[in-house]
Amino acid sequence: MIQLNSQNVFSKRQVKAVGLISGGLDSTVATRIIRDLGVEVHGVYFAMPWGCCDKGKAQTAADTLGIPLVVLQLDERYLKIVEKPKHGYGSALNPCVDCRIHMFSRAAQYMESLGADFVFTGEVLGQRQMSQMRHSLRWVEEGSGLQGRLVRPLCAQLLDPTIPEQQGLIDRDKLLNISGRSRQEQIKLAESFEIHDYPNPAGGCLLTDKNFARRMKDTLKHGYRNFRETVALKxxxxxxxxxxxxxxxxxxxxxxxxxxxxxxxxxxxxxxxxxxxxxxxxxxxxxxxxxxxxxxxxxxxxxxxxxxxxxxxxxxxxxxxxxxxxxxxxxxxxxxxxxxxxx
Ligand code: SF4
Structure with a gap:
């Protein structure tokens, strides 16, 4: 006969987390890892006119993972970041570090509104030159106000333990230590999870496109009357x-x-x-x-x-x-x- 430990059964509350879902390989695998730790995951997708990924793919990934997904639209506030990013631009007009700070701080607000314990992403240390180096991961964590509450399951063991790990809400030993640009490990993990349908990791953010960046620069220089005018630049x-x-x-x-x-x-x-x-x-x-x-x-x-x-x-x-x-x-x-x- 199974002996129930009333201490464990009745005092252990449900751990909740907000996951940034793009629909791509990394965020899908990261979500599966966190979900399999028994965490109640709430997905967030950031819709931007010049986004990295596809809203439909994010919804498909959320459906496959069996988690709810909310779509947060980026608006005028985001344009101000594109105009003057504190941490500069990537290869074109992409302010990746500031972009992430903005998105993650909105995810932090969502975390608070849900009473969730942490936010997690599919970021991998060293995968992207601008936004996923050790120092930029730290800037994003600090800038978004998520100190200690931003978990990166795919590379967590290469980073300092976060609060939910320290508090035993999630088991650090079950998190991973992936780094670099190769996606072989994530692909193997996806296969082991029987996840087959994920989009190519190639970008899609128009701010990284030099032609689009030229038009956007021209518009920012000469002024715009509303957000829609910048949307039409595509x-x-x-x-x-x-x-x-x-x-x-x-x-x-x-x-x-x-x-x-x-x-x-x-x-x-x-x-x-x-x-x-x-x-x-x-x-x-x-x-x-x-x-x-x-x-x-x-x-x-x-x-x-x-x-x-x-x-x-x-x-x-x-x-x-x-x-x-x-x-x-x-x-x-x-x-x-x-x-x-x-x-
Ligand atoms: S490529 Fe950079 S600027 Fe574009 S959406 Fe991704 S993080 Fe933001």
């Missing part, structure tokens, strides 16, 4: 006509429609009347005839009318006054002229 071809006027042209029907729906009420939209060609969004107040003709020229340049040396006519309207349709003749632009204004 679509289309971008041009700066001068200090006051910025242009985006869709590259296909999907981008044309996305750009239109993200246009600011004070933007102008320009299109060829038969709609066969790029939609153009012009940002800037009270454009002159010359600016409008240049914009129309960009539409002609990127349409089937490019090699016809006769200027086409383009319709335009102010987003907030779409019934007031006007038209203008395109200015024929050379390759060099287009190149000159390209961002």
């Amino acid at each position: 679509w289309g071809r971008h041009f700066r006509i001068d200090e006051n006027f910025k242009v985006t042209l869709g590259r296909d029907a999907e981008e044309n429609s996305a750009l239109k729906s993200y246009a600011h009420p004070d933007d102008h939209i320009m299109e060829i009347p038969d709609k066969i060609g790029p939609t153009l969004v012009l940002k800037g107040y009270n454009p002159s005839e010359e600016i409008l003709a240049t914009c129309a020229g960009l539409i002609q340049y990127f349409s089937k009318h490019k090699n016809i040396m006769t200027p086409i006519s383009v319709e335009y309207w102010l987003v907030k006054d779409k019934n007031n349709l006007r038209s203008i003749q395109a200015r024929i632009l050379s390759d060099a002229a287009v190149q000159k204004v390209s961002i």
Whole structure:
């Protein structure tokens, strides 16, 4: 007959943790390790316009692991970090250390609201040059206010013991000592857990993309009126006509429609009347005839009318006054002229 120890059965409370879930290999394996220690795991996914991973994949991973998942949207506050990161940028405009501090401090708030004991991630010591070196892991822990409560199960044995380990809420011996860029150990672990469907570890964060970084820098330099304007940077071809006027042209029907729906009420939209060609969004107040003709020229340049040396006519309207349709003749632009204004 099993002897129940009333001390253990009734005094041992449920340990709870918040796990950052990207849907990738590392966070999935880390979650499985923590969950298998009997911890009640609550997943958090950070949705950002320039995110590392995919929300759908994060949800699939959470479903497979049998844990709840909340999605926290990054907003204007995050843009301030991109503008001026305390710990600098990675290869492009990616402020990885500050980005993590921001995300983890929001995870810390969520931890508190749930009455959870700690936050954990799938980070691996030495895996990423900027954000996963020993010193940057420490900066993130300190900056997020999670001192002693940030557990990295995949490399915990290479780091100082955290509070939940010291308090015996989780068994340090069951945590791992993985380091470096190779993912062989995580792949083996995933196989042993029969986890087969996880996305490639390759990035996906547009802030690491040099072309996107150029557009974002231009926008941060010249100003934006709302967050949506920066979201729209991921679509289309971008041009700066001068200090006051910025242009985006869709590259296909999907981008044309996305750009239109993200246009600011004070933007102008320009299109060829038969709609066969790029939609153009012009940002800037009270454009002159010359600016409008240049914009129309960009539409002609990127349409089937490019090699016809006769200027086409383009319709335009102010987003907030779409019934007031006007038209203008395109200015024929050379390759060099287009190149000159390209961002
Ligand atoms: S790559 Fe860096 S900046 Fe981009 S989401 Fe990941 S941590 Fe943040």
